[in-house]
Amino acid sequence: MSICISADKILYNFLASKSDVETSFNRVPDQAVKCGFGMQGVCCRLCSNGPCRITPKSPRGVCGATPDTMVARNFLRAVAAGAACYLHIVENAAVSLGEIGRGNSDLPLKGVSLLNELAGRLGTTGSTEEEKAVNLSNMVLADLYRPRSEKMRLVKKLAYGPRYEKWAGLGILPGGAKSEVFDALVKSGTNLSSDPADMLLHSLRLGIATGLYGLAMTNRINDIIWGEPEIRLAKAGFGVVDPDYINIMVTGHQQSLIGILQDTLSSPAAESIAEASGAKGFKIVGSTCVGQDMQLRGAHCGDVFAGHTGNNFTSEALIATGAIDLVVSEFNCTLPGIETVCDQMHVPQFCLDDVSKKQNAEYLPFNLKDRHIIAGKIIGAGAESYAARRKKIAIDVPVHGYDDVLTGLSEKTLKNFLGGSYKPLIDLIVAGKIKGIAAVVGCSNLAAGGHDVFTVGMTRELIKRDIIILSAGCTSGALENVGLMSPSAAEQAGPNLKEICRQMGIPPVLNFGPCLAIGRLEETAADIAAELGVDLPQLPLVLSAPQWLEEQALADGAFGLALGLSLHLAIPPFITGSETVTRVLTADLEQLTGGRVIVDGDIISTVNQLEAVINAKRSGLGL
């Protein structure tokens, strides 16, 4: 059977050896023929006169829609769907925070200093931490639920000053986030908006709502509940899995839900249940972004968190090791493909949020008040599964991953690591020892050369040119599993970056964790810009989501463009059928926000382009 290749050779060999297990890697060849109209974004099936497609002989849809209209509508819908995903996450996180504040949960708040700091910044009232938690939760939810005619109130306090002014000037300050999503769906319907410019501006508004709330605010709320990140070395890869334990694999993006397992699975009661079924105890095995988030806050998770195993497209393989006894999911990226592997490996599935309901998963509706009941069910089912399946299923965990992945980087920990200010980093950039910063973010896909092939290849080439990498998203899973986030990766960097990394004992690729941490990268960039007294587009910083996969990535991308950053994508976001949309996103936008999209599917040519952007920004700063 021919399978898709991966930058992670051990993973590839493992999958190639499992001829009896079908995963996404096996399905790639059968889906190799793509639809050209879909690729270019010029297939419209909004109404029953369609599907309409653009060809030289049929230049408009039946209704008269031009390729520009079709592409803009399709693009806006995708960004709206992606924004909806992240807004769902921040909504749930805010609800959990409120519940804890109201005393409806016995969970402690592990990040009270951040709560107090944020309350000060946002003007959140309250004489106790509990009151502040409730009020902060209410402020966030109120903004999410506003009508579109009312601007969200926290934006001004959350955004970097010069950006806020820019957005106000362009008229892209978002109204209530959920209403912005809602009206994006309205205007992109049949015989509604036909104006690509208006729809692209709407996409930017959705990007701002996504970035400031869906990403950055989710991080803060989770930091307040589960504890702030701390820099530490951790194990990553399939090697974290110990078959002697009952292994609960978690997939999704919401530590605000999954986190309830942290203390319950390590309680004495859980331990005795595990021992009764012949296991040493329970372990949470991190997969996809929620695993990345737990790794980031690993200092507060305790031993019950085994570690992070890998990104979205490693999840089927992880189950195929046979060492997973139960899957608990609460969001994407929970691939439909895991279901057949779960069946084959006798792994029951649970789901805490019906947005990621898998067909054969049992749905346990999440409510923080019921957390012990929910956890109890998972503990019971895990123990039962372990006892039943281990006799039948062969276990094969490959030797995979690294023991010394530097984790826990955040907007704050990086600054503290540098001595409380970004000055030392800026000095290195000024001196030319570090040429610039590339934020390598987003997903992993099985296109762009194969699983993580572009991400890893591009990152290796960037560090060779003394460009330091900050990673957030499934890119982190990719880069840590090929060793680029271990200190020894310094040897692969260019001479200057190598020397700096060796001195500091850090890798040239810094692990900010999940895609939510794209919000942390924005704050890091804003801090650096503030220190220099410039706006974000002036920084020698580029953004690349080389192997972007889905709608959420496009919403993140819209945030990057609103921030004024150059955003590279290896695969066009289904826009090339429209000259106008392509021109606006890849060129004209630079005059508006400072940002633009760079589409390049070749690694070396991409790195040349990104380096040229960095060099141009350096000279703009007189460097």
Place this chain on the structure above:
Amino acid sequence: MMMKRIFIKPELCEGCKNCQVACLAEHSPSRSVWFVNLSDQSSQPRNYVELNNEGRPVPLSCRQCDEPECVSACVSGALQRDPATCLVVHNQKQCAGCWMCVMSCPYGMILPDARESKIAVKCDFCADRGTPRCVEACPTGAISLIEAPSPDTDGEYYVLTGGEQQ
């Protein structure tokens, strides 16, 4: 001798026109399905997807006829049947744009170019690739590449067919 032919199974065609996009891409500067300009009305695919009397899509392209009417009609010598490949080749440089071929093709598979209407355009079997681009792009198998015995080979093919028909 064997020759390559596009074999059509119309019952498998879904009418997605991916074969046409592929043809446009192959004959565009970037050759890329991502970047070919689908709105460029001075370009044209050399293959067609038409509806039959029952409203079902049927993929069509030049049949590379054994006894091509277009070649017989061609006054400038631009159209020739290549004896080595048994493909009907159109030399655009030699084309006079008289449209004799356009009028004589019984299947409507050769047309004036959409850009300037000066020369004829037909399927070139993606001459410099092993497999025509449309065949690679078809998701259903409605068009596929087959090797068939050349009619120029004496004997065998006809005897075999005749035998089957009896």
